[in-house]
Amino acid sequence: MFTFIRVLSVGGIIVPQSTSLPVRHFSAYHCLRAPKRRSPYSSVDTERYSSLVKSVMSTRVSSQTPETLQAEDDQIYGPVVKAQTPTKAETRVPKILHPFLNCQEPIETEEPESGPPARILLNRGQGRSLVPSVTRILQQTLSPDQIFYLERWRKKMIAELGEEGFKEYSQNLFRQGKLFHSALENVLTSHATWKDRNPSEYPPEVQGYMQSVSDILEDIRAVRAIESTVQHETLNYLGVVDCVARYRGVLCVIDWKTSDKPKPFLSNTYDNPLQVAAYAGALNSDANYKYQVENGLIVVAYKDGSPAHAHQLNSELMLEYWKTWLLRLEEFTEQRSSCASSAEKR
Numbered sequence: 009m010f011t012f013i014r015v016l017s018v019g020g021i022i023v024p025q026s027t028s029l030p031v032r033h034f035s036a037y038h039c040l041r042a043p044k045r046r047s048p049y050s051s052v053d054t055e056r057y058s059s060l061v062k063s064v065m066s067t068r069v070s071s072q073t074p075e076t077l078q079a080e081d082d083q084i085y086g087p088v089v090k091a092q093t094p095t096k097a098e099t100r101v102p103k104i105l106h107p108f109l110n111c112q113e114p115i116e117t118e119e120p121e122s123g124p125p126a127r128i129l130l131n132r133g134q135g136r137s138l139v140p141s142v143t144r145i146l147q148q149t150l151s152p153d154q155i156f157y158l159e160r161w162r163k164k165m166i167a168e169l170g171e172e173g174f175k176e177y178s179q180n181l182f183r184q185g186k187l188f189h190s191a192l193e194n195v196l197t198s199h200a201t202w203k204d205r206n207p208s209e210y211p212p213e214v215q216g217y218m219q220s221v222s223d224i225l226e227d228i229r230a231v232r233a234i235e236s237t238v239q240h241e242t243l244n245y246l247g248v249v250d251c252v253a254r255y256r257g258v259l260c261v262i263d264w265k266t267s268d269k270p271k272p273f274l275s276n277t278y279d280n281p282l283q284v285a286a287y288a289g290a291l292n293s294d295a296n297y298k299y300q301v302e303n304g305l306i307v308v309a310y311k312d313g314s315p316a317h318a319h320q321l322n323s324e325l326m327l328e329y330w331k332t333w334l335l336r337l338e339e340f341t342e343q344r345s346s347c348a349s350s351a352e353k354r
Contacts, residue, residue: 102334126233142247142286149336219313230254237291249287260305261288271308274319329338
């Protein structure tokens with residue numbers, strides 16, 4: 009029995025009262041009467057493991073050291089065969105490192121005299137029928153990975169559009185490219201800027217592209233060449249450069265590209281830097297151009313009018329891409345020689 013004392017106040021006089029309650033009303037009563045739980049270790053045969061426990065506790069170093077574990081693994085799985093450190097792939101270099109610049113021509117540092125930009129048309133009839141273009145050389149020396157992804161994209165487009173639909177899609181892309189370049193030529197060869205023009209005067213297919221490059225056009229001055237052919241007599245290739253002009257004061261070979269997807273990084277432009285370096289190297293060796301170009305610019309325009317991405321190639325980058333271009337050119341030359349030899353044997 010537990011006795012509780014409670015205090016009552018009656019007319020200001022404190023009167024203590026006691027109350028007795030039986031213990032069974034408390035849950036503690038049941039806890040005190042609950043049977044004692046047995047330890048799970050009570051059934052362990054301590055004598056059986058006593059020697060093992062003593063040996064482990066009396067040894068300062070654990071018996072399972074890395075050495076013994078390795079020895080045990082060697083017995084079960086055999087000895088470990090260490091892989092050799094992978095060696096770096098050898099950096100390929102061109103067999104002949106042709107110069108990128110022509111030392112006999114000056115590198116311009118001042119603004120050139122005003123005048124119409126050069127436009128040398130491609131004329132295949134003047135002994136140029138056997139001279140390969142930059143585009144053809146790059147297409148025929150694609151890597152296996154590039155060929156795989158290009159073919160996968162082509163099959164995907166055919167699956168979505170059908171053979172005829174894909175053909176029409178390709179033709180529309182080509183047509184849009186021509187209209188875009190024509191519109192750019194119109195702006196760059198006139199004194200009026202894009203902001204001074206009415207966008208509606210251009211075909212609807214290219215209005216978005218022109219809006220996309222509008223800010224970049226504001227930074228282009230002193231146009232030296234537009235849609236002009238360049239040829240490297242020594243290396244025997246040619247191409248048509250989109251534009252040669254000063255971008256923010258730096259003379260550049262400029263290549264205009266269109267894209268449906270954003271290309272914010274230079275790596276997104278695939279072989280375009282090689283193309284620009286090839287054009288610049290040809291221009292620097294071409295007697296029709298009395299100046300040298302060390303820098304490049306790739307402008308990617310978007311049909312929805314979003315701001316274009318401008319990827320600048322400084323002189324150091326251009327030299328690196330020039331070396332890679334020489335490797336692709338060597339590969340193309342070897343392919344053509346191999347095909348010629350096979351044809352003679354037949």
